[in-house]
Amino acid sequence: MENEVFSFQEFGFHGVEAKFSCSDKMVESMEEENGGKQFNFNGEEDWCPDFGFYKEDSSEEGFLLFKYQQQEDSGSLDDQHFDIVSPPLQTCLEEIQKLGEFTTLIPQVVPRKEKRQPFSLASLELLNNFGNGFKRLHGDSKIEPSNDMPCAKVEEGRKLSTEEVMRLAGANFIQSSSSQTADVSMLSHPFDSSFYGLSNEETKDVALVEFLFSSAEKVGCQQFDRASRLLSQCDDWCSNTGNPVQRVVYYFSKALREKIDRETGRITSKDLGKRLCFDVDEAMMNSDHAILASHEGIPFSQISQFSGIQAIVESMAEARKIHIVDLAIRNGMQWTVLMQALATRYECPLELLKITAVGTTSKHIIERTGKRLASFAETMNIAFSFKVVMVSDMLDLKEHLFGVEADERVAFYSEYFLRSMILEPKRLESIMGVVRSINPCIMVVTEVEANHNSPAFVNRFIEALFFFSAYFDCLETFMKRNDPNRMIIESLFFGEGIRSIVAEEGEGRKIRHVKIDVWRAFFAWFGMVDTELSMSSLDQARLVIKKFDCEKSCTLDMNGKCLIIGWKGTPIHSLSVWKFL
Template sequence: MSSRTTINSQTDQGRISAQRNKKGKKQQRKEMVDLRTLLIHCAQAVSVNNHTLASDILSIIRQYASTSGDDSQRLAFCVADCLEVRLAGTGSQLYRKLMAKRRNAVGILKVFHLCIAICPFLRAPHYFSNKTVIDVSKGKPRVHIIDFGICFGFQWPSLFEQLAKREGGPPKVRITGIEQPQPGFRPNESSTNAGQRLADYASMFNIPFEYQGISSKWETIKIDDFKIDKDDVLIVNCIYRLKNLGDETVSTNSARNRVLNTIRMLKPKVFIHGIVNGSYSTPFFLTRFKEVMYHYSALFDIIDKTLPWDDEARMILERDIYLSEVLNVIACEGSERIERPESYKKWKLRNKKAGFEQLPLNPDTVKGTRAMVKQYHKDFVINEDDQWLLLRWKGRILYGIATWKPSESNNGD
């Protein structure tokens, strides 16, 4: 998807720009207040509905925050907007409006290319997942991949390319792409479009291919909807999307556990699970606020270290994607809040409780993923813990990936 040359040129461009801006940044920082502390004080005022104090602090933050400054100024601008929306009590309406607005496909593609070029957080799990699929389906004539959160289907063309080179020819590939229904008159549009694109790619690589799209609330999908064939090697894939399902604070029989239960009952050969490692799913606003600040500080720092300030795709990523996510965490409550990541340790407990057992990491897959991460900025770190492969920026674990299978000791439904 992205050559090493592209990555290096993007990184070099960012470094040159960073050096150019270094002197200006130092000067600005001398004059800057501690934005993080101000934001936390503002959040404290918001949490007790002290509108006057919160508004006063927001007006100070606005003097230093900027959509075109360094990472701390840009994050402050984003978070201040979200605090203002929470104060006004319009979080849910605004978030629904943002989600209903159909995102420009060209803009999304620019952001995707940007993310592939500057950081390994998409390429690494895609590589890990595709390598797992290839290993598990070795020598088998039919593969069925159920992809929870297929989105645009960007992950799968590179798998087709690798399967096309398989000794003895490629297997027949079935993909069931699952998405949430979209607002408006075409709820299945995203999943259908992904299927058409993937059929074109499969044809390009001479892969026998079949696609089924499901656009539905994930917790309502039944086993029969997947049209399982016992002759297929069944693989379930979910990269970074289970965080969007409701947990126990929304419902006792949570959507999160119901979907895990469905996956277990499918009895896949392997369940590939990529997670956003965050601790801002708590119902307590201030705790959640601090955690989301720390998490997005790292993401904004990554962009600042690798890209020029005025990069177009950077602005789309920050102002469209990151802003809507942070808005959901800060300004929405109850079932309206869908950004609910958990730490990899909590996911381990949850998956085991749902009847899964964790599989050991494949050393070759880990080695290949490490080699890929080394192509990026030196502050990206990959390490292993408790059979999870963890992706870090400096000291902060941001993402994790692991493989699971239904536990043999748990045969109940």
């Protein structure tokens, strides 16, 4: 079974749309084992109440064609390490100077003797955080630096990616900020002689992004009037219906304006109340068509789901009763993939597939998903049971609620769920205590591979800008600009994420992401280790990429035993498989 992989020639999701879319003692014991100390991500001995996630001061034919076949290894994945946190602001300029390999692209930056503002984007270590991107910029991407200003000579006929535009703008911004104070007067025509080979649109886009950098710097310095003037210039050029650079700037500019309104007291408590009522995860459950379009149109979710399901199938090869616990089921489409895989298993026939969905809200939506899954299971002739475990508070989630039987093999599935608990470490700890008490044979985790949890505004801003730039670039590749589903994805989901990351502080900032190294340390505290993804699981990822014909853009890397799914080298998602020691 280990060397077998499901091969699919087409996905045909439209064919299924008609049916499918329209514990406390354990924690105490762990504390005793560790001398009363609890896990701290910062490596300190004493308990940190937020787990070290940065303490804040304030059978439908055509659905999927499965057949087993041997797959040749299409090449090994390179090991890569991704930084977890942004470096200290005080050392950035010095660190930039040490990056000798970048000096041909960016001249040495000499700190001015005048007193600098405390939070300057020019002092953020852009080149250190995103240095690999600059290597690609003048290497793989064939953008060759000159010996003068941070200019770029672009290969004729090649269009810059959204992220490359961001990097060039960031390079020019660092250079210009090292010599004078950036303002509207200076930025009116910043690229008359700095960039060669760029189209008029690309030149304008780079200038637009530099205005965004400058406005964010002024916000960080609490120079709100100057920031507002710069944002007005951004508003003249950006658009939520334009090219991906213009769209990204539109949402970041909008978020910066809200931050200014919050900081100056211009936003009302009524407005804040409306924001607090919005739940991104719940909105995803209510947006079937947009989510389905995203699933069909771009490769990320299919890569993680097919690879993750392959890992579950392999771990359940001899199980006759399979129990899946889904911590955030949403539309549950991934389980139709599992059903089709299990339906072809003849050596060890399946007696029962049980799925338990956990939720705190929207019970009717989860039950509707259960009915669709039950209907699909019937077409596949699979004995199926669906149960909803609703709790008003995740602290109330207990082992006995799942009704796990002795002859069942249990797998936990967490797709973009744990991130929602970062702000509530006690609940996250409680959930993991329950998982440990059940002791599943496997836990599959998919998360956003980004650091959007820094308490420093400028760090979050830069990290988010490059992350969403890559994502918007991907949407530009696979979806038309006037696609209504793309507009929903960008405005409702990405726009809300950008707003939360940029505009909010403290407990009000609900959207928080951390990278796999942070999760690895967290899981280790509960006695979990990541396990190797089989070649079959990796082949699933490669097959999806080939299906989308995006081998040159969608990247697969390994961080330890975890799969990092990226776009043009920028990490987007992580897929990892965990077991208890």
